[in-house]
Amino acid sequence: MQRSSRIGFIVRIGLIAVGALIALAVALILLIPMDTYRGPIEQAGEAATGRALHLRGPLGLTLYPEIGISVSDVTLANAPGARDPEMASIGRMIVGVRLLPLLSKRVEVTRVILEKPVIHIEVAKDGTGNWVFATAAPQAPTQGGGAKANFSLSNLHVRDGTFTYFDARTNKGQELSNVDITIDTTSLDRPFKVAGSATYKGHKLDIAANLANLGSAMKQTETPAT
Secondary structure, three states: OHHHHHHHHHHHHHHHHHHHHHHHHHHHHHOOOHHHHHHHHHHHHHHHHOOOEEEOOOEEEEOOOOOEEEEEEEEEEOOOOOOOOEEEEEEEEEEEEOHHHHHOOEEEEEEEEEEEEEEEEEEOOOOOEOOOOOOOOOOOOOOOOOOEEEOOOOOEEEEEEEEEEEEOOOOEEEEEEEEEEEEEOOOOOOOEEEEEEEEEOOEEEEEEEEEOOHHHHHOOOOOOEO
């Protein structure tokens, strides 16, 4: 009994210590001005797409559903010559991040949640899709211990979104509303999975799709799909 009591005491002390460390880490993060991360996130987004990413709303720290950075009024520029100036406008974006790297002013993304996004998919008259991105030149390392950001498409969740599709060759378009989907992929040369639901012309659709290679699809070359 005494041995069991000692083990239980040690376990309780360990749990208290872990809880205290987590509380301390969160407290330290709360002391960091969230605007520290605005520039690095915008630069990382532009480096990944070759287009301007703007976080116009205030940045804040979220603790639920996970630790992360929250920002409203986010826009991503469209391809040159596209019908809409913005490919995407997002009511609110939550970027889930790893806790400890934040203490070193590094943003390591675990997942991204897009709330009420409006995303315009368009095919130009020459057949080029606006989802084909020209990757920007690599960003120079931040000087003076500034913040840095690293992005991945792993676990992207869209809530209450609107997707439009327009083909300039036929001058016709379609729209999906109430889009609630989860997108899972880790890189452009890995399988791409989409699951969720949407509304099309008043009818609810259940969506499940798989692409063998996302990069090939974005370049409009053949890739197996289901």
